[in-house]
Amino acid sequence: MEQFGVLTLGSRLKRLSDYLFAQVQDVYVQCDIPISATYFPILKLLQTAGDLSVVEIAERLHLSHPAVSKQTTKMIKASLLKKTVDERDQRRSSLALSGFGVDAMLRVEPILQEMKFVLEQQVDFPSQNFMDSLSLLEAQVFNGSLANKVMDRLAPVEIVLLEKQHEDAFYNLNMAWLERYFPNQIEDEDRALLTDPQSNIVTLGGVVWVALGGPQAKSVIGTVAFLPQNDLVINGANVGRVLKLSVAEHAQGKGVAQRLLSTIIDFAKSAGFSTLTLETASCLKSARQLYDKNAFIEMASPNKSHYQRADVYMEKQLRDAL
Known part of the structure; x- marks a missing residue:
């Protein structure tokens, strides 16, 4: 796709995103971490900010309300989040990490540190042109398994x-x-x-x-x-x-x-x-x-x-x- 330049930008970013999500999920599975790679932004936000509503989560992460609602529903079913209804306004509710979710985020922290190290190496290159930088990033990311590199650092x-x-x-x-x-x-x-x-x-x-x-x-x-x-x-x-x-x-x-x-x-x-x-x-x-x-x-x-x-x-x- 690289030969077509910016015309394939969306496809290349989607390919890169899908690959990274799959590699992160591979690491989670190998390390027996009970979360999905796609849950991380919401989990990390709630870990640092505390209780938030779906609207507040969507605003802070710049995601759509339906997308956040769909994700958090799955996370509640997975026992990672707990939902609390406002006693004064039954229409309003907030979400927070459950005890299981807190434990999962504590367990994943050392894995995230090693993942951060590997990814920072892969994006450390000088370039003033975004498309050139994207090509360099793709070459780094697709050159060997990200999951294997992270597991090398954890083992x-x-x-x-x-x-x-x-x-x-x-x-x-x-x-x-x-x-x-x-x-x-x-x-x-x-x-x-x-x-x-x-x-x-x-x-x-x-x-x-x-x-x-x-x-x-x-x-x-x-x-x-x-x-x-x-x-x-x-x-x-x-x-x-x-x-x-x-x-x-x-x-x-x-x-x-x-x-x-x-x-x-x-x-x-x-x-x-x-x-x-x-x-x-x-x-x-x-x-x-x-x-x-x-x-x-x-x-x-x-x-x-x-x-x-x-x-x-x-x-x-x-x-x-x-």
């Missing part, structure tokens, strides 16, 4: 060793990160490591972990790798290298990167390494904050980097390494 995260079934996700997640931040600086070594982590990391004594999220922990939402630096000895002790630390955009802000980095630190200590090294880029502010927080110290690199984009070298001393 507990599990850190496991890389297995064969994770290798495509290991490649795709890291390549997406490279294409976003350094599209013109993807090196042959990047492609080799991502295409065949078994040969280029594991068989060289390294280890790869992935972070799994979502229902039944099936979605790969993060990766990290450890590689011994056999050609580098610092203060007479073994050195290990951190590489390919990445977290899916929609799963950021949940501590996944910290858990992956902590996994490597714990492993390196138990394996007898005294120093961990890594390379990063000065433009990656969030990554730098993570490394600083974990006591990685910037210093001069002992070797020339394989990566043109890497302009920061850091080390962490593992003082209690075995």
